[in-house]
Amino acid sequence: MTAPVTTTDRASADEPTYHILLIEDDEGDTLLVEELLHDTGLRFELTTRTTLAEARGALADRRINCILLDLHLPDASGTDAVTAIRALAPHTAVIVLTGLSEAQAGTEAMAAGAQDYLVKGKVQADLMHRTVRYAVYRSQTERANAEAQAARLRAEENARLERGLLPQPLLDTSTVRVTSRYLPGAEMTLLGGDFLDVVEGDDGLLHAVVGDVSGHGPDAAALGVCLRIAWRSLVLGGHRGDDLLHLMERILIAERGNQQLFATCTLLTLDQAAATATLHLAGHHEPLLTTTEGTLEVSAAHGIALGIVPGVDSWPATVVPLPAAGALTLYTDGLTEGHNGPGRERLGVEGLLALIENLPPTPPAAHVDLLIKETHELNAGRHSDDVAVLRLDWGRQPANG
Template sequence: MTATLPHVGGIAADEPVYRILLIEDDDADALLVEELLHDTELRFELTTCASLAEARSELTARDVDCILLDLHLPDVSGTDAVTAVRAMTAHTAVIVLTGLSEKQAGSEAMAAGAQDYLVKGKVEAELLRRTVRYAVYRSHSERAAAEAQSARQRAEENARLERGLLPPPLLDTSTVTVTTRYLPGAEQALLGGDFLDVVEDDDGLLHAVVGDVSGHGADAAALGVCLRIAWRSLVLAGHHGTELLRLMERLLLAERGTQPLFATCTLLTLDQQAATATLYLAGHHAPLLTTSEKTLEVSAGHGVALGIVPGRHDWPATVVPLPASGALTLYTDGLTEGHNGDAGGRLGIEGLLPLIDTTPSGDPAAHLDSLIRRTRALNAGRHTDDLAVLRLGWDFHPG
């Protein structure tokens, strides 16, 4: 494999530098192509490989704008060469170099995915210049169109998942303020297996859940949707506490099939008349209780995650007295497992609590947005996990 330094011809300095990979095993032909490129007055960087294997290694290490491909290589030939190169880099311009006797090779190569073809011995500098520029322009247009289509598909899938994972709260007479936030772990990623929901039953009790299915991607998201819908249906049907968790675990076992998925969750029932919250923790974090003075993690009994030890059904209840004014925050571990800036290690609950108390809390939505921005700034992209947060705020008035 050989490489040349960038070549600058006698054209405008704002002309792009084309990164060109020549895959050609004949040294004489490779030299002719290089000389022709110099005559085009294109600005270019040229790397030459003598086989598909060398090219694969080069394409793994760096991006290129255009590939000049001979159809007869030591390890592949004909349209198989085009197919193999396109598989390695689907949106890079490919120009095939054919022999004088290969009348059909060029059109067959284009049918296999090449942008254009040139016949060796009949290529002039001007033709090569126009062919390279047009092929690169066309490949960039194809890539932009593919990325736009992919973005539309992600947006559509996220919208469908959001309807399943993040339904609007089902409230009637409750005066509790419900604020939610959900962010995928990576930029442009699909929503994952985190889920949350809030409903008010006929007795005026407010029920909430925040959960997290292990793993990422479509399977975790699909199971999260199933569990969230099951939770809402079961709560409205009158199931609560240990019985509710038992039925959710039964559904999880049926829906996960042979996949080793499990789920953690926090169930909360808020009684506004009694000013209490009843908690059940299935392998999940305890909520955070914010009062007029500070924010603390609620002390609560812990039980096993759903699907870890099927049939154990060990989920103790914890009743928490509530202040006249305050908030409970339920969240998934995307909020605490990121890095703690330059301090080293994970943020954890110890790092999160001071952030909450130093984040302006006048408006619940602005408070959550600011808190999430601060945790993500500290993490600086080093840890990626989905994040779901549910905040319930209240101001009870006697009588």
């Protein structure tokens, strides 16, 4: 094992530094490769190891973007060596070194995943220069393509989840204006377990739900989609209130398997003719009511979250009188659990109401977007949890929304 060799001789100022790992157990061949690299004019840092086991440590300890691999090592040989090194460094360029008598070894190594091969004793400096540069470029291109493909697949998967978590409102004659937004709590992850939906029933009433499955990632998201679809189906089937929540809890318990997930939600039934909203809170917080006088939190009775104590079935109803014009905003706690500025305490409902009071008058969609943006900035530009917001507007436009 030798210390890394670094050279910048003859390299142009804009030439990248190639971090090369040579895995070669023959001291004479190691010296020849090092001299050849010096002759190429490349800017490089060379690390040498004599076995695959030693190479594993070097790959873990330092940045390597090109591996020169002898096919006859004490602990690996032939295509097995290529397969092993590709498993250790799947996004690193691999160039195999073959002997003069190994006519098929190079092509077999490339079939096993190497970018290129060189025949010992027949390599000149210009060939080494081109081979290293091309192998690294090809490896970087393959990695970029793989990452782009993974991003496309992730985007498609998120889009499928979004269609489940953010469905189109099912409205027939209702004049209520619906605004919905959803933001995942972390970048480059699957959507979390927040869900929302709005449908108009055969009774002419508008039914809405906003919910939050505990946890994050695909399991919570899948359960959120399941509960959202179940809620829509049950509402259209005529189920309401305690009966509806009882059935949703049964579905949650069946679908969560051995994971101790639970869900909170707010059910809302809006009756424009009677000017009332009926609320059922299952471990969730109250919605906000916006009128020409401002925005306040609705006072409502609380019930237990779904899946916490199955069979309790305690979800009291609260009937709230509504003004001729206004808006109800249902949301998940991702909107309020962030900090109210650097080093400050949690925003909370009081902080949210103070923030809303200072927002300029805007249309509903712009108001929701601005509200999310402001809470995001107060929390140092990040969402610590998923955020789902559903706003229902009726009558003429409220003064602050």
